[in-house]
Amino acid sequence: MKKIVNTVLVLVLVVFMALAGFVYYAWIVQKRSKSASELMVQTNAMIDRVRSIAMMDNSYTNAIRDMLIMDKTTMPASSYGLPDSMKNTLKNIRDNSENDTASQKILASLETVMLEKIAYNNEIFTTAATRPALAKQLITAEKGHDLRINLMKLVTEYLGENRRKLVARVDNDNLYTWYSFLTTIIISFFTLILLLGESRYIYRLFLKLKLRTNRLYKREQSFMRLAEETELILFKSQVDGIFTSVSKRAAEMTGYTATELIGKHYSLFLDEDTHRRLEEFYMNQVKTGDDYTFQEFEIITRSGTKKWVEQMAALIYGEDGRVKEFQCIVRDIDREKRNDDQPMYLQQRLDAILDYMPSMMFIKDMPGKYLLVNNRFTEMMGVAKKDVIGKTDAELPYDWVARYAPLDQEVLATKARVKAEDIITVNGIEYHFLITKFPLRNADGEMIGICGIGQDFTEKANYIKAVENANALAQEAINAQEMFLANMSHEIRTPMNGIIGMTNLLMQQHQLTPSQLEYTGAIKTSASHLLVIINEILDFSKIKAGKLHLQHEPFDVYEVIDNALFPLKLQAQQKGLSFFDEIDSAVPTYLLGDEIRLNQILTNLVENAIKFTHHGKVMMKVSLVEENKAAATLKLGFEIKDTGIGIAPEQHDLIFKSFSQTHTDNARKFGGTGLGLAISKELIELQHGSIHVDSQLDEGACFYFELPFTRNKGEIINKDEKGNLIHIDKPLHGKTILVVEDNEINQQVVFHTLRNAGARTDVVNSGKGGLEMVDYKSYDCIIMDIQMPGMDGYQTTQAIRQKGIQTYIIAMTASAMKGEKERCIEAGMNDYISKPFEREDLFHKILKGLGEGVPEVSTKTAAETTAPSALNFSTVYKMMSGEKEHVKILLEDLLDSIPKKFSEMNTLVDEQDWQPLYMLAHQMKFNLNVAGLQQASNVAYTIERDARLEENLDTILPRLTEIMQIYYKHAHLIKEHIDQC
Ligand code: ADP
Numbered sequence: 001m002k003k004i005v006n007t008v009l010v011l012v013l014v015v016f017m018a019l020a021g022f023v024y025y026a027w028i029v030q031k032r033s034k035s036a037s038e039l040m041v042q043t044n045a046m047i048d049r050v051r052s053i054a055m056m057d058n059s060y061t062n063a064i065r066d067m068l069i070m071d072k073t074t075m076p077a078s079s080y081g082l083p084d085s086m087k088n089t090l091k092n093i094r095d096n097s098e099n100d101t102a103s104q105k106i107l108a109s110l111e112t113v114m115l116e117k118i119a120y121n122n123e124i125f126t127t128a129a130t131r132p133a134l135a136k137q138l139i140t141a142e143k144g145h146d147l148r149i150n151l152m153k154l155v156t157e158y159l160g161e162n163r164r165k166l167v168a169r170v171d172n173d174n175l176y177t178w179y180s181f182l183t184t185i186i187i188s189f190f191t192l193i194l195l196l197g198e199s200r201y202i203y204r205l206f207l208k209l210k211l212r213t214n215r216l217y218k219r220e221q222s223f224m225r226l227a228e229e230t231e232l233i234l235f236k237s238q239v240d241g242i243f244t245s246v247s248k249r250a251a252e253m254t255g256y257t258a259t260e261l262i263g264k265h266y267s268l269f270l271d272e273d274t275h276r277r278l279e280e281f282y283m284n285q286v287k288t289g290d291d292y293t294f295q296e297f298e299i300i301t302r303s304g305t306k307k308w309v310e311q312m313a314a315l316i317y318g319e320d321g322r323v324k325e326f327q328c329i330v331r332d333i334d335r336e337k338r339n340d341d342q343p344m345y346l347q348q349r350l351d352a353i354l355d356y357m358p359s360m361m362f363i364k365d366m367p368g369k370y371l372l373v374n375n376r377f378t379e380m381m382g383v384a385k386k387d388v389i390g391k392t393d394a395e396l397p398y399d400w401v402a403r404y405a406p407l408d409q410e411v412l413a414t415k416a417r418v419k420a421e422d423i424i425t426v427n428g429i430e431y432h433f434l435i436t437k438f439p440l441r442n443a444d445g446e447m448i449g450i451c452g453i454g455q456d457f458t459e460k461a462n463y464i465k466a467v468e469n470a471n472a473l474a475q476e477a478i479n480a481q482e483m484f485l486a487n488m489s490h491e492i493r494t495p496m497n498g499i500i501g502m503t504n505l506l507m508q509q510h511q512l513t514p515s516q517l518e519y520t521g522a523i524k525t526s527a528s529h530l531l532v533i534i535n536e537i538l539d540f541s542k543i544k545a546g547k548l549h550l551q552h553e554p555f556d557v558y559e560v561i562d563n564a565l566f567p568l569k570l571q572a573q574q575k576g577l578s579f580f581d582e583i584d585s586a587v588p589t590y591l592l593g594d595e596i597r598l599n600q601i602l603t604n605l606v607e608n609a610i611k612f613t614h615h616g617k618v619m620m621k622v623s624l625v626e627e628n629k630a631a632a633t634l635k636l637g638f639e640i641k642d643t644g645i646g647i648a649p650e651q652h653d654l655i656f657k658s659f660s661q662t663h664t665d666n667a668r669k670f671g672g673t674g675l676g677l678a679i680s681k682e683l684i685e686l687q688h689g690s691i692h693v694d695s696q697l698d699e700g701a702c703f704y705f706e707l708p709f710t711r712n713k714g715e716i717i718n719k720d721e722k723g724n725l726i727h728i729d730k731p732l733h734g735k736t737i738l739v740v741e742d743n744e745i746n747q748q749v750v751f752h753t754l755r756n757a758g759a760r761t762d763v764v765n766s767g768k769g770g771l772e773m774v775d776y777k778s779y780d781c782i783i784m785d786i787q788m789p790g791m792d793g794y795q796t797t798q799a800i801r802q803k804g805i806q807t808y809i810i811a812m813t814a815s816a817m818k819g820e821k822e823r824c825i826e827a828g829m830n831d832y833i834s835k836p837f838e839r840e841d842l843f844h845k846i847l848k849g850l851g852e853g854v855p856e857v858s859t860k861t862a863a864e865t866t867a868p869s870a871l872n873f874s875t876v877y878k879m880m881s882g883e884k885e886h887v888k889i890l891l892e893d894l895l896d897s898i899p900k901k902f903s904e905m906n907t908l909v910d911e912q913d914w915q916p917l918y919m920l921a922h923q924m925k926f927n928l929n930v931a932g933l934q935q936a937s938n939v940a941y942t943i944e945r946d947a948r949l950e951e952n953l954d955t956i957l958p959r960l961t962e963i964m965q966i967y968y969k970h971a972h973l974i975k976e977h978i979d980q981c
Contacts, residue, residue, distance in 0.1 A: 007205065011198040018191040025180055036173050043162045046096065046103075049089050053110070054155045056082045056089070057117055061139075061148065064125055068136050073129045083118040090114060102161055110154040117147040233330040236316075239286060239323055241266045241279075253309070253332050255302025269299035282313065286323050291315060296333065308337035360433065360454035363440065364408070368392040371449065380424055380431065380454070404435070404452075411437045411450050422454070432461040492534050493814035494743055497836035499527045501749025504839070505756075507886055514893040517886060531836065536675045539600075540658060543682040550686060554712040555595035557587060557636070561622065564602040570875060572610050573937075574926055576944055578617035586624040587636060590712040597683045598707070602638065604676040605703050609642035612701070616643030625706055632711040635689075643700040652693050656681045680705075730758025731843045735850070736777070739763040740770035740796060741785040741812070746835070750783060750812070753839050759846075767791025771799055779807050781846050784829060786813040786820075794827035801828040808849035812837065871932035871973055888981035891974055894931045901927070902964050909957050917956070918947035928963070931974055936966040 063079035066072075090111055097103040120143060128135035138144065233254075234247040242265055246258040254261075254269065261268075267275045274297050285293050292314050298306045310331045318324035354361055360377040364370055370388045378385055381400055393401045393408070403422075410418050417438035424431045433454040440449040503524040507517065542548040565581055572579040602620075609618045619641045627634040647655060651662050658678040684691045684705050695701035737759045741747045747763045754761040762777070764770050767788055774782070782800070786793035797809055811824035814835040821832040831845050876887050901924055908917040921944035928937035939959050946952045 007198055007202050011195065011202075014191055014194050014198070018187060021187050022184065025184055029177060029180060032173055032176060036169060039169055040166060042096070043166055046093055047159050047162055049093050050110070050155050050158045053086050053089050053093075053114060054151060056086045057114065057121075057148070057151055060086075060118075060121055061144070064121055064128070064135075065139055068124075068128055068132060068139060071132060075125075083122070086114055086118065100165075102165075103158065106154060106158045106161055110151070110158065113147060113150045113154055117144075117151055120144055120147055235261075235328050235330070237266060237326050237328065239325060241282075244325065253301070253307070253330070254299065269301075270297070271300060274298060282326065285313065285315065289315065289323075296337070307332065308334045358456050360452075360456075362388075362452045363449055364452075365449045366447070368394075368408070376456075377454075380426060380433075382426070407435065407437050408450055408452070411439055415439050415447055430458070431456060432458045491814075493531070493835050494746060496527060496531050496534070497814065498743070498745030498749060500524060500531070500836045501753065502745065503527065505749065505752045507883060512886075512889070514889060517889060536679060539679050540675050540682075543679065543686070548683075548686065550597060551594040552592055552710075553595070554590060554592055555598075556589055557591050557595075557598075557622075557709075558583065558589055560595045560599055561602065564599045565606065565620065568603065568606045568610060570929075571607070572618055573929065573941070575610060575613075576922070576925075576941060576948075577610060577613055577615070579619075580617060581620040582622070584621075584623040587622055588624075588634070588711055591634075592710040592712045593707070594687065597687070601680045601683055601705065602640075604680050605638075605640040605705075608676060609640050609644065609701070609703075613642040613644030616700070618642045632713070633708060634711060635706050635708050637704065637706045639702060639704045641700065641702040646697045646699045646701050647693060647695040648697040649695070652695070655693070656691070732846060733758035735759040735780045735846065737761050737846070738770065738773055738777075738779045738782045738807075740765075740767060740782060740788070740793070742766060742788040743785070746785070753842065754783075757839070757843055767793065767796030767799070770796050771803075774800055774803070774805050774807065778805075780850055782807050782809045783812050783842075784809050786811055786824070793829075794823065797824075797828045808846075810842075810845055810849065871970060871977070872934050873932045873977065876930045876932070884981040888978050891931065891978050891981075894927055895971065895974060895978070898924070898927055898931065898967060902960070902967070905960055909960060912953070914947045914950050914953070918944055921947055924963070928967070931967075932977075933966055933970060936963045939963050939966075 060079055060082040063075040063082075067075045090107065094104065094107050094111070097107065120138075124135050124138045124144070127138060232247075233250045235243055235250070236245045237243050242263060243261045246261045248258050250261055251257045256264075256268075266278075270278065278295065278297060281293070281295060292312060294310060294312050296308065296310045299309050301307055310333045312329045312331075314327045315323050316325045316327050354372070355375040357374065358376060360380050361372070361374045362370055362377055363372040369390060369392050373383075373385055373388050378388070381388075381398065383398065388396065393405050407418055407420060417436060419437075420435045422433050422435055424433060434457055435452065435454045437450055437452040439447045440451050442448050503520050506512070506520050507524070512520065539548065561581075561583060565579075569579045569581075606618065606620060619639075621639040621641075623637045623639075625635040625637040647662055655662060656677050658675055681691050684707060687707050689705055689707035691703065691705035693701060693703050732754060735758070737754050739747065739750045739754070739761060741750060741763065742765045744765075747765065751761050751763050762773060762779075764773050765788075768791055770782070770784070771791075773779075784793045784797060788796075791799070793811055793813070797811075800807070800809070808831075809829040811821075811829045811832045812835060813820060813824075813832070824832045830849055833842055833845055873887065873891075876890055901920055905917060905920050905924065908914075908920065921940050925937050925940035925944055928934075928940055939962055943956055943959050943963075946956060
C-alpha cells in the first residue's frame with residue numbers, strides 16, 4: 001500500500017514538474033517573441049527615422065532648389081527648421097543605439113555627412129540671397145551630389161545593418177525555439193515513458209495486492225474451515241476484549257451462539273480470578289508486542305459447567321502500527337486436562353469413595369500386611385488406620401482377627417472368592433454384613449494380595465424382615481377377608497337358600513289361592529333380587545381380590561344368548577318396550593369360554609337398557625368382529641342399544657366405576673347397586689375384551705362390548721337335558737338319598753325338593769349322624785353340607801371313604817370361595833353344588849352321578865306338545881318354575897278373569913276413558929301372554945300404547961274385538977291344557 005502511495009506521489013511529482021517545464025517554456029518563448037517584436041518595432045522606428053533624415057535632407061535640398069529655380073530668396077517657412085529636425089532626429093537615433101557599435105559607427109559617419117550636407121545647403125542658401133547664380137552652380141556642383149549620394153549610401157548602410165541585425169535576431173530566436181521544442185519533446189517523451197512505467201508498476205502493485213487479498217481471504221476461509229473442523233474456536237476481539245467475530249464452533253464449546261457472543265466481553269466466560277489474571281496477561285502482551293501467546297484456563301459455559309481450554313492469542317496491528325485487535329484460537333482441552341490430572345484426581349476420589357462407602361474394605365499383600373483399610377472398617381472394628389496398616393493379623397491384638405483370619409487363609413489356599421455373612425454389634429446395634437474376600441491379581445494374573453469387602457445389608461435385612469412381617473399381616477388380612485367372604489356367603493346364602501327353597505315348596509302347595517301364589521311369587525322374586533345383589537357384591541370382591549377365575553368350557557352361544565334374553569324380553573314387554581335381537585349368522589354356534597359370565601354381562605346390560613328406558617325399544621345385536629381361522633379364535637361384538645334416558649358424556653367414565661350411578665335417586669327409582677357395569681367391565685377385561693358406551697342425555701344409550709372366544713371343535717353337552725328336568729314328573733323316582741345338613745330350613749328345602757322329585761330321602765343333622773346312617777343303610781347318593789359343627793363335610797366324607805363306601809357324594813355349600821370345589825373333590829366327594837341351588841341342577845347332578853342319563857321327557861315342554869302352535873305356554877311355565885299345578889291354577893284364574901276384563905275394556909272404549917283403558921290393556925297384555933296367546937298380547941300392547949298416548953283411538957275398538965276373537969277361538973285349547981296339567 002505504501003509502495004502504491006509513493007509511486008503515485010512520484011507520478012504526481014513528475015507530472016507537476018513536466019507541467020512546470022511547459023509553463024516555463026511557454027513563458028520564455030512568449031518573452032522572447034515579445035522582445036523580438038519590440039526589437040523589430042524599435043529597429044523599424046530607427047530605420048524610419050534614419051529615412052526621415054534622408055527625406056528631410058531631400059526636402060531641404062528641394063526647397064532650396066525650388067527657391068533658386070523660382071528665383072526666390074526665401075523658402076517655405078516649414079523648410080527652415082529641417083536641418084535642426086535632422087540633427088535632433090539623428091541625436092535621438094544615436095541615443096537609442098548607444099550599445100550598438102556598428103550602428104553608432106554608421107550613424108557617426110551619417111552625422112558627419114549630414115552636417116556637411118546641411119552646411120553645404122546652408123552655404124547655397126546664404127549664397128542664393130546674394131549671388132543666385134553661384135547658388136545655382138553650387139546646386140548643380142558635384143559636391144552636393146556626392147554628399148547626397150554619401151548620405152543615401154550611409155542611410156542604406158544603416159538600413160542594411162539593422163536589417164541584418166534583425167535577421168540575425170530572428171535566426172537566433174528560431175534556433176532557440178527549435179532547441180526548446182526539442183527539449184520539450186524529449187521531456188514529454190521521458191515523462192510519457194515514466195508515466196507508462198509508473199502506471200504499469202501501479203497496475204502490477206494493484207494486481208499483487210488483489211492477489212494477496214484473495215490469498216489472505218482464502219487462507220482465512222480455509223483457516224476458519226479448519227478451525228470449524230478441528231473443533232477449534234476462532235475469534236477476534238478488540239484490544240479491550242470485546243468480541244468482533246466468532247466462529248460457529250463456539251456454540252458447541254460454550255453453549256452461546258456466535259451471534260450472541262459478538263459485542264460481548266470475554267470475561268463472560270471467566271470467574272473473577274481467571275479474568276483478572278488474563279486481563280493482566282494480555283495487557284502485558286500488548287505492551288511487549290509478543291506476536292503469539294498461549295494460555296490455559298477454565299471457562300464457564302452457558303450451562304454453568306467448567307471447561308479447560310487453551311487459547312492462542314495473536315496480535316494484529318493496524319495501519320498506524322498500533323495493536324488493533326487480538327486474533328485467537330481456542331482449543332477444548334478439557335478431556336486432556338482432566339486426564340492429565342486423572343491419576344491424582346482418581347486417587348483422591350478413590351480414597352474418598354473407599355472411605356465413605358458404606359461397605360467395610362481392606363487390602364492385604366501376600367505376606368498378610370494390611371495395605372489399606374477404609375473408614376467404615378475402622379469404625380466397625382473399633383481401630384485406627386495407623387494401628388492396622390502395615391501390620392499382619394499376627395501382630396494385631398483384636399478379637400475379630402481370629403474370627404476372620406480363617407477366611408483369608410481359605411482365599412490364599414483356594415485362590416478363589418469366599419463369602420460369609422456376619423452380624424457385628426456396635427454400641428448395641430446389630431449390623432448385618434455380607435463379607436466377600438477375593439484374591440487380587442496383577443496384569444499377569446498372579447495373586448498379589450487379598451481384598452475383603454463387607455457389604456452392609458442391615459437395611460435390607462431389616463426390610464426383608466419388615467416385608468415378611470407385612471406379608472404375613474397381608475396374608476392374614478387376605479385370609480380374614482376370604483374368611484369374611486366365605487362366612488358372609490355362608491351366612492347370607494344359607495338363609496336365602498331357605499327362603500327360596502321354602503317359597504318353592506310353598507308354591508308347590510296345590511291349595512294356594514291365586515293371590516297367595518302371587519305373594520309367594522313376589523317373595524321368590526325379592527329373594528332372588530337380594531341374591532343377585534349379594535352375588536354382585538361377592539363377585540366384585542372376588543374380582544378385586546383377583547380371585548375370580550374364568551371358565552374355559554364349551555357352550556352354545558346362541559343358547560346362552562337366548563337364555564339370557566328370554567326373561568329380559570318379558571320384562572321389556574311388561575314395560576311396553578319393543579325388543580329386537582339379531583345374531584349375525586356368521587357367529588359360530590359352539591365356542592369355548594365362560595358362558596356364565598357372558599350371560600351375566602348380557603343380562604346386566606340388557607336389564608339396564610330396559611330399566612332406563614320408558615318408551616321405545618331395546619335392541620341387541622351380536623356380530624362376528626374378526627376371526628382367525630388358523631388359530632380358531634374369534635371376537636364377537638355385542639351391541640345393546642336403547643331409546644331411554646341416556647347418559648351425559650361426562651358421566652361415561654363414571655358409570656363403569658363401582659357403586660356409581662348417574663343420579664343419586666337411581667337406586668331408589670330403579671333399584672340396583674351401581675355395581676353391574678363395574679363388574680361387567682371387569683369381567684370383560686378379565687377376558688381381554690373391551691367395553692364402551694356411546695350416549696347423550698335423553699338420546700338413549702348404546703353399550704358395545706367385544707369378547708374373544710375360541711371355536712369349539714369338540715362335542716357339547718346337551719344342556720336341554722337339564723332344562724327338561726323341570727318338566728319331568730318324578731326325575732329321581734326310586735332313588736335313595738341321604739342328606740347331611742345341620743341347618744333346619746335347608747334340611748327341609750332339600751328334603752322336600754328331593755322327595756317331590758320322587759326320591760326316598762333321609763336327613764341327618766351332623767357328620768357323625770351321617771356316618772352312622774351309611775353304616776346302617778346303603779344310599780344311591782349323599783348330599784353333604786360342608787360347614788357343620790363337629791365333623792364338617794370334608795371330615796365326614798373322608799371317614800365315609802375310609803370305610804370303603806363309594807357312594808356318590810355331592811357337596812352342598814354356600815361358600816363362594818374359589819377352590820372350594822377342588823377341596824371337596826380332594827376330600828373324596830364327587831361333585832359340588834352351591835347354595836341356593838336350582839332344583840334341575842341338583843337333579844341333573846344326582847342323575848349324572850348315578851350314571852343315568854336324563855330320562856326321556858314324556859311330558860316334555862307341555863306347552864309345545866299339547867298346545868297347537870298358536871299357543872305358547874312357556875311364560876307361564878317359566879313363571880311357575882315348571883310346576884304344573886301352579887300353571888293349572890294360574891290358567892284357570894286367567895280363564896276366569898280375562899273375559900271380565902274384556903267387558904270392562906269395552907265399556908271404557910265406549911266411554912272414551914283412555915287412562916283406565918291403558919292400565920287394563922297393560923294387564924291384558926300380560927295376561928294374554930301368560931295364557932299363551934302371544935299374538936293377542938301383542939295387539940293388547942298396541943292398545944295400551946295408543947290409549948296412553950291417546951293416539952289412533954278410532955281403531956282401538958276393532959283391535960279389542962280382534963283380541964277377543966283370538967281369545968275365544970283358543971279358550972278351549974287353554975282349558976284342554978288345564979285338564980292335562
Ligand atoms: P345399577 O344399574 O345397579 O345402578 P350399573 O353399574 O349397572 O348399576 O349402572 C350404573 C349407572 O349407569 C346406572 O345407575 C345408570 O345411572 C347408568 N346406566 C347404566 N345403563 C344405562 C342405560 N342403558 N341408560 C341410561 N343410564 C344407564
